[in-house]
Amino acid sequence: MRGRLWGLALYMFVLGFILNLLGIVSHVLVSSLAKRWFGTPLPTAFTTEWFAYAWSNFDLGRVLGVTIFIALAVVVLALILGFPAAYILARRNFRGKPLLLLLYFLPLLIPQMTYGIPLATTMYRYAIGGTVAGVILANLVPMVPLAVFILMPFFEQISMNLEWGAAMMGANRFQVFRRILLPLTVPGLLTAGVLILVNTVSNFELTFLVSGAGSQTLVVALFYNVFAGGVRPVYSVDAMAVMYMTTVMLLLLLALRFVRPTQMVFRLDQPQR
Amino acid sequence: MRRARVGERSELDAMAMVCVLPSLLYVLVMFVYPFLYGIYMSLRPAKLLGFSLANYIVFFTDEWQYRTVWITFGIAVPNTIVVVSFALLLAYGMRRGIWLERTITTILVLPISLGVILLAEGILGFYGARGWFHQILLGLGVLKEPLVLTHNYIGVMLSLFMQQFPFCFLMLLGYVSGIDPSIENSARTLGAGPWTVFYKVMLPLMAPGIAIAFALVFVMSFGVFPSAILLGQPAGATRTIAIAAYQQAFEFYDMSYASAIAVVMGLFQLAGLLVIILLRRRMVMAATMGVGKR
Amino acid sequence: MKDTIESLRFRITKRFGTKTVLKDFGLEVRGRQFITFLGPSGCGKSTALNILAGLIPATDGDVWIDGERIDHLPPEKRGFGMVFQNYALFPHMTVYSNIAFGLQLQRRPAAEIRERVGQMLDLVQLPGFEERYPSQLSGGQQQRIAIARALVLHPRLLLLDEPLSNLDAKLRIEMRAEIKRLHTNLGLTSIYVTHDQTEALSLSDWVVVMRDGILMQAGTAQEIHDQPRNVFVADFMGFRNFFPVQVASVGPEGVVEGTGNGMRIRGRTRHALGPGAAAVAAIRPDDVQVGEHLGGPNAFHGKVDIVEYLGRENEVILTLEAGPRLWVHTPERVVPGESVMVVFPPEKVIFLPPDGEGVSA
The missing domain is CATH 3.40.50.300 (P-loop containing nucleotide triphosphate hydrolases)
Incomplete structure (x- = not known):
C-alpha cells in the first residue's frame, strides 16, 4: 500500500512536470496566434498576421536559410572528420588512447561559454569571427567529438571477421571501406547526422558568441528579440518562437525515427567489477 | 571498448594516424589552441606591457566582479542539489520500467532539444503576472496576489530546472535500471526491507552514477548564461560569472580581461570535471542533446 | 538449526x-x-x-x-x-x-x-x-x-x-x-x-x-x-522416436498393439486407450536394438542414412521401410546405405495419448 502511494506520488510529479512544460510551450503557441491577450484564459481574438509580420520584419527567410545551411554544413563536415577517427578508436589499441578519448570528450563536457569566449576572441583575431564560415567552424568543435562518440559503438558492433573475410576474398582497403564498412554504418551515420542537425539548430552559446549580423541562426535571432522584449510586439516574438519550435520539432521527429529518446543524453554505464 | 595493456603492441600504424589526424588537428587547433591562447591573453592585460596577473587581481578585488562567483554558486549549488535529488528519486522509483515509457521519455526530451531560449520565452509568459499559472492559482484562491516568478532568481532556477531535470533523470534512469534486479531481489530474500535495500545495497551501487550526475549538472549550471539574462536580473541578482565574461568581451572589448574571467569560470568548473574524469572510466557517450547547454 | x-x-x-x-x-x-x-x-x-x-x-x-x-x-x-x-x-x-x-x-x-x-x-x-x-x-x-x-x-x-x-x-x-x-x-x-x-x-x-x-x-x-x-514429457525425457498409431488391441497389464504407417507396434500403456483410439508409440534411441538376425514382434527393416560417432556409441539415423525416420544409439558398427534390422523391445515402447492430450494437473 505504501509502495502504491509512493509510485502514485512519482507519477504525479512527472505529470506536474509535463503539464508545466505543456503550459510553457502552449503559451508561446497561443500567444503567437493572439490579436491581443491580457490576463484572460484565452485571447479574445485570434489572428495569423504575426507570422507574416515576423517573417518580414525579422528577415526570417534569410535567417532560416542561413540556419539550414550552417546545420547541414556542420553535419557533413563533422561526419567526414569523425568517421575515420571513430573507426580507429573503435578498432585499434594504442598508448594514449584514453588520453585521446578524454581530449575528444572535453568539448562536450566543458560548457560552451567557458571555451566559447577564448574561441570567439581567437576567431575575431583571424577575421573569421562573425562570418557564416566562423559559425560553422565553431559549431564543429563539439560536433566532431559528438560524431566520433556516436559512431564508435556502431563500428564496435561490426565484426572484425567481416573485414577480414572481405580481405581474404581479395578486397583492398578501399574496397573494404566502400563495400563493407560504409553500407554497414549507414544507420550510425544517419543517427549521428540527425542528432548533430538537431543539436546545431538548437545550439545557442557558441553561435551567439561567434555570429555577426549576417550569420545568426534562428535561435540567436530569437534570443535578441526576447532580450529586446517590448521593442516588438510580444506576439510577433512568439510567432518567431513557434517557427523555431516547429523546425526543431520536425527535426526531433526525424531523429526519433533513428534513436530512442534516452539515447539523447549522456549514458552512464555500470562500472564493471 | 578494448584498452591497450602494458606491453601490448601498439596498433597505431600509418593508416590509423591518417584517419585520426584530421579530427585531432581540428580539436587541437579549434579547442586546445584557443584555450591556451585565452590563458595567455588573460596574462597580458591590455593596458600593461608584458605578463601580469593584473586581470585576476582586478577581478578578485572588484566587488562588482567577484560577487558574480558567489551569485553563480548561489544558483548552481541549490539547482544541482534539487535537480539531482528529484531525478534520483524518480529514477529509483521507476527503475523497474515506466508506464508509457516511450511517451514520457519523448516528452522529457523536448525541453532538452528545444533549448533554453524558447523555454525562457514560454516561462516569461506562462509564469508571468498575467500567465496561466497565476490565472489558475488566483482563480482557485490558492494565492491572494500574484508572485513574482520571472526577472529574478526564481525565474533562473525555474528555467534551469526545466532544462536540466529531464536530462539528469534520463541519465540516472539508464544507470539505475542497469543495475541487475536480482541483486535487489537477493537482498530482499536475505531479510532486507525496501528501505534497507535502498541505503545498504542500491545506494552504494548507484554512488558513482550519482557523483557523475552531480558533477555534470554542477558544471552545466555554473556556466549559466542565457537564462540568467532572459529570466533573471542580468545587471543585479543574477549577474553570473558568464555574464561578466561576456560583458568584458563584447561590451567593453577587453578580450584580455574577458579571457581572465573565462579562465576563472573554467577553474571552478574544473573542480566538477575532475570528479567526472576520475569516475569517467565507464562513462560512455551515446548521443548528447543536452551537453554544454544550460 | x-x-x-x-x-x-x-x-x-x-x-x-x-x-x-x-x-x-x-x-x-x-x-x-x-x-x-x-x-x-x-x-x-x-x-x-x-x-x-x-x-x-x-x-x-x-x-x-x-x-x-x-x-x-x-x-x-x-x-x-x-x-x-x-x-x-x-x-x-x-x-x-x-x-x-x-x-x-x-x-x-x-x-x-x-x-x-x-x-x-x-x-x-x-x-x-x-x-x-x-x-x-x-x-x-x-x-x-x-x-x-x-x-x-x-x-x-x-x-x-x-x-x-x-x-x-x-x-x-x-x-x-x-x-x-x-x-x-x-x-x-x-x-x-x-x-x-x-x-x-x-x-x-x-x-x-x-x-x-x-x-x-x-x-x-x-x-x-x-x-x-x-x-511433451516423453519428448523432454529423451524419447526421440514417435509413431502415430491407431490402437488395434488391448491386452492385460497395459499391453497394447497399434498400427500406423504400415507398422504394427507392440508396447504398454498406463492410459485408458480403447481399441480404435488414436495414440502415439514412443521409444528412446538407446532402447532400439540393431542387428541383422533379429526377429519377433516390433522388428522392422531400415536403411542407414547418417552415422555419427559419439565415442562410446554411434548415433544412427535411418529410414524405416515403412517410411518414418528413426534415431538409434547403438554400439554396432553400421555404414550409411546399409540395410539393417531394428527391434523395439515391447517393454520399452510406451503408448501415449496424441499430443495435446493427456494433460491434467
Missing part, C-alpha cells in the same frame, strides 16, 4: 497483461524433499519460484506452509533462502560482508556472525576467502558463496533458480554433486528450477514438469523418466 518445513501447498495463477504465464499451477509436497521445476524456457518455472519467494505477486491463488498462509508476506519476512542464476552477489561487499548481510540485519552478536560465516565458508569449501570481492572469484566460487549466503540464515525453504546454467559443463557436474550433498547433510527442503533434465533427474526426489504455465506431470524422478504421461 531451525527446522525446515513439513509441507508446502500452493495453487497460483499469474498473468502479465493478457498473457497467462501460470495457469492454476498447483502442488502439494512434503518437506525435506528436493523438488525440481523442470521445463523449457518460458514455461513459467522461474515465475513460479519468484512468486513463492514473494518477489512478484501472484494474480490469483495462495501459498501455504505448514498450514499457514504466507502469500501476503513480503520476501524478507518469509524466511526462505534464494540462489540466483547470475549469483547476484553484492559487488560492493566482500565475501564476508555478503554472507554476513542477513545476519547483520537480524542484529546477531558479532561473535556469532563471525563464527557462522566461518562455518559456512568451510561448508562450501572456500575457507579463507573472507576478504575477497566477488569480482575476484570464479563463477563456481561465486555460486558457492551465493549458496553460503542463503544457507547461513538457516532458511526453512531453499529456492534455487537455475543456479548452474552459467557454469561450464565440468563445473556444473561438480556443483550438482555439491548441492545434493548440502541438501542431504542439512536436511533442507529445496525447490530447484532448471531446464536440464539430467540435472533434474540426478538431484530430485520430486520432479514437476511444466509447459506454458501448466503442470504437465509431477512425480518421482523415476516415474517421470520411465512413465511420462504425455508426448
Whole structure:
C-alpha cells in the first residue's frame, strides 16, 4: 500500500512536470496566434498576421536559410572528420588512447561559454569571427567529438571477421571501406547526422558568441528579440518562437525515427567489477 | 571498448594516424589552441606591457566582479542539489520500467532539444503576472496576489530546472535500471526491507552514477548564461560569472580581461570535471542533446 | 538449526497483461524433499519460484506452509533462502560482508556472525576467502558463496533458480554433486528450477514438469523418466522416436498393439486407450536394438542414412521401410546405405495419448 502511494506520488510529479512544460510551450503557441491577450484564459481574438509580420520584419527567410545551411554544413563536415577517427578508436589499441578519448570528450563536457569566449576572441583575431564560415567552424568543435562518440559503438558492433573475410576474398582497403564498412554504418551515420542537425539548430552559446549580423541562426535571432522584449510586439516574438519550435520539432521527429529518446543524453554505464 | 595493456603492441600504424589526424588537428587547433591562447591573453592585460596577473587581481578585488562567483554558486549549488535529488528519486522509483515509457521519455526530451531560449520565452509568459499559472492559482484562491516568478532568481532556477531535470533523470534512469534486479531481489530474500535495500545495497551501487550526475549538472549550471539574462536580473541578482565574461568581451572589448574571467569560470568548473574524469572510466557517450547547454 | 518445513501447498495463477504465464499451477509436497521445476524456457518455472519467494505477486491463488498462509508476506519476512542464476552477489561487499548481510540485519552478536560465516565458508569449501570481492572469484566460487549466503540464515525453504546454467559443463557436474550433498547433510527442503533434465533427474526426489504455465506431470524422478504421461514429457525425457498409431488391441497389464504407417507396434500403456483410439508409440534411441538376425514382434527393416560417432556409441539415423525416420544409439558398427534390422523391445515402447492430450494437473 505504501509502495502504491509512493509510485502514485512519482507519477504525479512527472505529470506536474509535463503539464508545466505543456503550459510553457502552449503559451508561446497561443500567444503567437493572439490579436491581443491580457490576463484572460484565452485571447479574445485570434489572428495569423504575426507570422507574416515576423517573417518580414525579422528577415526570417534569410535567417532560416542561413540556419539550414550552417546545420547541414556542420553535419557533413563533422561526419567526414569523425568517421575515420571513430573507426580507429573503435578498432585499434594504442598508448594514449584514453588520453585521446578524454581530449575528444572535453568539448562536450566543458560548457560552451567557458571555451566559447577564448574561441570567439581567437576567431575575431583571424577575421573569421562573425562570418557564416566562423559559425560553422565553431559549431564543429563539439560536433566532431559528438560524431566520433556516436559512431564508435556502431563500428564496435561490426565484426572484425567481416573485414577480414572481405580481405581474404581479395578486397583492398578501399574496397573494404566502400563495400563493407560504409553500407554497414549507414544507420550510425544517419543517427549521428540527425542528432548533430538537431543539436546545431538548437545550439545557442557558441553561435551567439561567434555570429555577426549576417550569420545568426534562428535561435540567436530569437534570443535578441526576447532580450529586446517590448521593442516588438510580444506576439510577433512568439510567432518567431513557434517557427523555431516547429523546425526543431520536425527535426526531433526525424531523429526519433533513428534513436530512442534516452539515447539523447549522456549514458552512464555500470562500472564493471 | 578494448584498452591497450602494458606491453601490448601498439596498433597505431600509418593508416590509423591518417584517419585520426584530421579530427585531432581540428580539436587541437579549434579547442586546445584557443584555450591556451585565452590563458595567455588573460596574462597580458591590455593596458600593461608584458605578463601580469593584473586581470585576476582586478577581478578578485572588484566587488562588482567577484560577487558574480558567489551569485553563480548561489544558483548552481541549490539547482544541482534539487535537480539531482528529484531525478534520483524518480529514477529509483521507476527503475523497474515506466508506464508509457516511450511517451514520457519523448516528452522529457523536448525541453532538452528545444533549448533554453524558447523555454525562457514560454516561462516569461506562462509564469508571468498575467500567465496561466497565476490565472489558475488566483482563480482557485490558492494565492491572494500574484508572485513574482520571472526577472529574478526564481525565474533562473525555474528555467534551469526545466532544462536540466529531464536530462539528469534520463541519465540516472539508464544507470539505475542497469543495475541487475536480482541483486535487489537477493537482498530482499536475505531479510532486507525496501528501505534497507535502498541505503545498504542500491545506494552504494548507484554512488558513482550519482557523483557523475552531480558533477555534470554542477558544471552545466555554473556556466549559466542565457537564462540568467532572459529570466533573471542580468545587471543585479543574477549577474553570473558568464555574464561578466561576456560583458568584458563584447561590451567593453577587453578580450584580455574577458579571457581572465573565462579562465576563472573554467577553474571552478574544473573542480566538477575532475570528479567526472576520475569516475569517467565507464562513462560512455551515446548521443548528447543536452551537453554544454544550460 | 531451525527446522525446515513439513509441507508446502500452493495453487497460483499469474498473468502479465493478457498473457497467462501460470495457469492454476498447483502442488502439494512434503518437506525435506528436493523438488525440481523442470521445463523449457518460458514455461513459467522461474515465475513460479519468484512468486513463492514473494518477489512478484501472484494474480490469483495462495501459498501455504505448514498450514499457514504466507502469500501476503513480503520476501524478507518469509524466511526462505534464494540462489540466483547470475549469483547476484553484492559487488560492493566482500565475501564476508555478503554472507554476513542477513545476519547483520537480524542484529546477531558479532561473535556469532563471525563464527557462522566461518562455518559456512568451510561448508562450501572456500575457507579463507573472507576478504575477497566477488569480482575476484570464479563463477563456481561465486555460486558457492551465493549458496553460503542463503544457507547461513538457516532458511526453512531453499529456492534455487537455475543456479548452474552459467557454469561450464565440468563445473556444473561438480556443483550438482555439491548441492545434493548440502541438501542431504542439512536436511533442507529445496525447490530447484532448471531446464536440464539430467540435472533434474540426478538431484530430485520430486520432479514437476511444466509447459506454458501448466503442470504437465509431477512425480518421482523415476516415474517421470520411465512413465511420462504425455508426448511433451516423453519428448523432454529423451524419447526421440514417435509413431502415430491407431490402437488395434488391448491386452492385460497395459499391453497394447497399434498400427500406423504400415507398422504394427507392440508396447504398454498406463492410459485408458480403447481399441480404435488414436495414440502415439514412443521409444528412446538407446532402447532400439540393431542387428541383422533379429526377429519377433516390433522388428522392422531400415536403411542407414547418417552415422555419427559419439565415442562410446554411434548415433544412427535411418529410414524405416515403412517410411518414418528413426534415431538409434547403438554400439554396432553400421555404414550409411546399409540395410539393417531394428527391434523395439515391447517393454520399452510406451503408448501415449496424441499430443495435446493427456494433460491434467
